[in-house]
Amino acid sequence: MIPSRLLILLALLLTTPLLLGGVEDVFSDRLPGLGALDLSGRTVADIALLLNVVLVIVAGVDVLISGSPDDIEVDREISEVLSVGTPNPSKILLRNKSRRPLKVLVHDDPGPLIETERMPQEVDLQPWKEAEVTYTVAPLKRGAAKLQAVHLRFPTVLGLWTRHQIRPLETAVRIYPDIRAVYRYELMASRNRLAEIGVRVMRMPGQGREFERLREYRYGDEIRQIDWKATSRQRQLITREFNVERNQNIVLMVDCGRFMRNETDGISYLDRALNSAIMLSYIALGQGDNVSLMAFSNRIERFIRPVRGKPGIQTILRSTYDIQASTKTADYSLALEYLSKVQRKRALVILITFVTDELQLRVIGESLQLRSLPYLPMCVLxxxxxxxxxxxxxxxxxxxxxxxxxxxxxxxGQAQEVATMRENGVLMVDTPPDLLTERLINEYLTIKMRNLM
Incomplete structure (x- = not known):
């Protein structure tokens, strides 16, 4: 319970005459003129003392007649899964169990890993009624977290006190990479607006190997796709269309070494790599491919075996949300050695990493070239x-x-090593961190269109 400004002001006003009366008693003998000027000092002091007693009584009564924080039921509604770096909706539910209306100031304490927006908020709680407070939370870091408590504050009936309570209300949440990018992609795809997020729209049918159907010629079709026998029968140009290759294997290797702790615009390179890997996984699963993911530093941090279909994205999310960058340097040879044991089929192997000099690039290039397994290697720098x-x-x-x-x-030096790796058959993507997702998606779609896998 905190005294209000009104109570503090009244206490100061009523205490001042008592203090002045004490000063007069001390100096009246030494300053006779002061006593001559005071005609009713004791009377004023006595009245002030009486008013102070009355103020104490009124303040006590104010506490007794006012509601208690325990009269308020509090609950929090929030998803168990949040996206890092983006606003996530949340809600505080309040119920007044008293017979008096309350004007409550509510503030959610989400802990050090989460920021709140539109907090604190003031809400009018009528007797035996419910109210809700909507706001957003923005996690700063992936992983497991707990929202700690809710702070309640409201004035008493006479406004002399402020009742304050920290209500323990722990809610466990899992903070995932930015999965909202997946939904944005789906929305843009449904509206044919993928170019707005940097994804090139590529017409995939007609580039596979398995015959699907015949159809009328469209502008842009290759001459070699025209079926001349069907054209002569129909007396119009007819094109052969093929299925896009499906059920191909994609392996995403995410570097979790210490260099991935670097940040741009407040987002670590590892977070950007995971966000892009999840986005690409979603698209590849939608194309009918199998996706597996490895996170490694100086050891294998996590390996997710191949998943299929769009529901497989949930498996990847659950397995990667708490991966953090190590303090050790990544061991590329170890990671590829492990991969050679668990992935023996033909696969597109995508390594997402950050290096500081050409020596590290040389190690990566040598590690990729030493593999005799049927991999199509891609290095994303x-x-x-x-x-x-x-x-x-x-x-x-x-x-x-x-x-x-x-x-x-x-x-x-890095550019020279990149050129050498390209000459040795490694697909290279050298990109700024903020363009990683769109560059990675476009490269994957190009590989699919060209049947490189």
Missing amino acids: LQDVGLKEMADRIPDSDVEAFHTSAAAQILT
């Missing part, structure tokens, strides 16, 4: 945004010139 900005900067001093030169030299 996240660019070092800060290093690129440093290399592009016009130096203003000798020190800055040295930094710019060193950054340019590192980038040149």
Whole structure:
């Protein structure tokens, strides 16, 4: 219970005459003129003392006649699964079990890993009525978390006190990567607006190997797809259409080493890699492919065996939401050695990583080339945004010139290693972190269209 500003102000006003009366008693003997000026000082002090007693009584009565925080039932409604970095809807339900209306200030305490928006809020609770407070929570980090408590605060009837209570209300939640991107993709696809999110629209039918049907010629069809016998019978151009290859294997290898702790715009490289991997998994599962995922650092952190169909995305989400970046350097040879034991069939192997120099790239290239299994390897490199900005900067001093030169030299070495890996048959995607998802999806769709798997 906290005294209100009104109570503090009244207490100060009524206590001041008592303090002044005490000062007069001390100095009246030394300053005779002060006693001559005071005609009714004791009377004022006595009245002030009486009013202080009355104020104490009234303040006590105010507590007795006012409602208690225990008269308020509190519950929280929120999904067990939240998306990191995005607003997630939540709701606080309140019920007044007293006979008095209450004006309650509500604040949810979600803990250190989650931020709230539209909090705190004030709500009028009528007697024996219910009310709800809607707001959003934005998790800052993936993993398991608990929303801790709800803070309740309301004034007493006379406004002399503020009742305050921290109501324990633990709610366990799982914070997943940004799965809302999946729903945005689905929405854009249904409206033929994928280009707005950077995904190239590719016409997949007609590029597979298994014959599906004959249809009328459309502008853009290749000449080799025309069925000339059917064309002569129908007296119009007829095109052969083939099924897109399905049931192919996709393996996503996500680097969880210490370099993936780097951030751009407050989002770690690992979070960006996982978000993109989940998005690609959803699309590949929709194409009828099998998807497996490996997370590794200096050890195998997680391996998800192949899943099929769009419901398989839930398996991937449940298995990856709590993966965190290690403090150790990633061991690419170990990861590929493990993969060679668990994945012996033909597969598109996509490695998403971030490296700081050409030596690490050389290790990756050698690891991918040493594999004799039927893999189509793809290496997705996240660019070092800060290093690129440093290399592009016009130096203003000798020190800055040295930094710019060193950054340019590192980038040149990386570019040479990337070219070498391409020559050795490794598909390469070198992308800024914020464009990772769209670049990865477009590369996958291109591979499917060209039947490279």
